[in-house]
Amino acid sequence: MDKLLKDFISTMGKVNRTLDNLADLGQEKKQLIILGQVKELDKLIQREGIIVSNLEKLEGARFKYQQKLASKWELTAEELSASVILQKVKANYPDYYDEMEQEIRRLEYNVIRLKALNTGNNELINQSLDYIDVMQSILLGDAAGTYSEQGQQANETPSRVKINLVDKKA
Numbered sequence: 001m002d003k004l005l006k007d008f009i010s011t012m013g014k015v016n017r018t019l020d021n022l023a024d025l026g027q028e029k030k031q032l033i034i035l036g037q038v039k040e041l042d043k044l045i046q047r048e049g050i051i052v053s054n055l056e057k058l059e060g061a062r063f064k065y066q067q068k069l070a071s072k073w074e075l076t077a078e079e080l081s082a083s084v085i086l087q088k089v090k091a092n093y094p095d096y097y098d099e100m101e102q103e104i105r106r107l108e109y110n111v112i113r114l115k116a117l118n119t120g121n122n123e124l125i126n127q128s129l130d131y132i133d134v135m136q137s138i139l140l141g142d143a144a145g146t147y148s149e150q151g152q153q154a155n156e157t158p159s160r161v162k163i164n165l166v167d168k169k170a
Contacts, residue, residue: 008062011061012104015055019110020110026118026121029041029044029048066085069085082104
């Protein structure tokens, strides 16, 4: 059981370090979005994909250890929540409690932090896309976006005169 607990704690530590890396990339991504550096953002997203792939492997390993712990404690993996793990470890393996608690709390913190970063970055991306739409509309004129009965975009050229900001200024 000692080896299983050590392996579980070690794996959670690896997951946390990977989540720290993702959070760092999230901060870099935020700056690249703000600065509009699309090529650098693309490279960063590729790096992020590799890290996420590694995280999936680590999460799979962590879950296997959790299943083994659940089996030892005659519970299902779904019943073995973080609070139950902490209770069991505190009651039966107090030497591992502090380290286990630290890794679980750090995991909770990292998940919350990544959610906040992702939400913020998604909002920045949406603002950038809205800005691009506005600029495109100003430069090219606004299209109504009507469609035919067959689902094809209708040609609006004959029915309306296309005037854009550049035409008005000229």
